[in-house]
Amino acid sequence: GAGVSQSPSNKVTEKGKDVELRCDPISGHTALYWYRQSLGQGLEFLIYFQGNSAPDKSGLPSDRFSAERTGGSVSTLTIQRTQQEDSAVYLCASSLAWTGGKETQYFGPGTRLLVL
């Protein structure tokens, strides 16, 4: 079946602009996760959804970041007033359910964001 898909695959934007990143999880996966990976760095956890709700948003780097999920499926991560330090690969993952982190997470190919 289809894996996790993300769009766009690459995004170049100017500092100060807003960007919206999209994630389509694997069909039937109720848990969805957003991560950020800067060049040469590990993955930074941003937020996770169980269904449409996000129990913990404390991983979001600043209030310029927001995420939503509708219909228990597609999720969007929005970055307002982008800054150069927002440049990174934004990865989305999904898992069948939330069982305290024991479920295998399947990652999408990521969106490479470059803020000029």
Next chain:
Amino acid sequence: RKEVEQDPGPFNVPEGATVAFNCTYSNSASQSFFWYRQDCRKEPKLLMSVYSSGNEDGRFTAQLNRASQYISLLIRDSKLSDSATYLCVVNFDSWGKLQFGAGTQVVVTP
């Protein structure tokens, strides 16, 4: 101190040799442990979960040492295709927030 620490490497390994590396974690309450593999400019993929008693999957063996708070990965009979960055992943919170290490790079040479 980082919550999950790994030796970044690279570990240069001749084809057919064995390589092993560790990952340390700071939170003694951690419950779940994984190794993910990430190829250059690709997304991470689960390699294996790590169980308390240790576990093996083909040429890969994972161990957990709760007392010293580290997990290890051993690769036997290394293949060129094993060249990748290996990410140590630990679950900290009651709801399972995952923490990723920065990765250990392995380069298998002919």
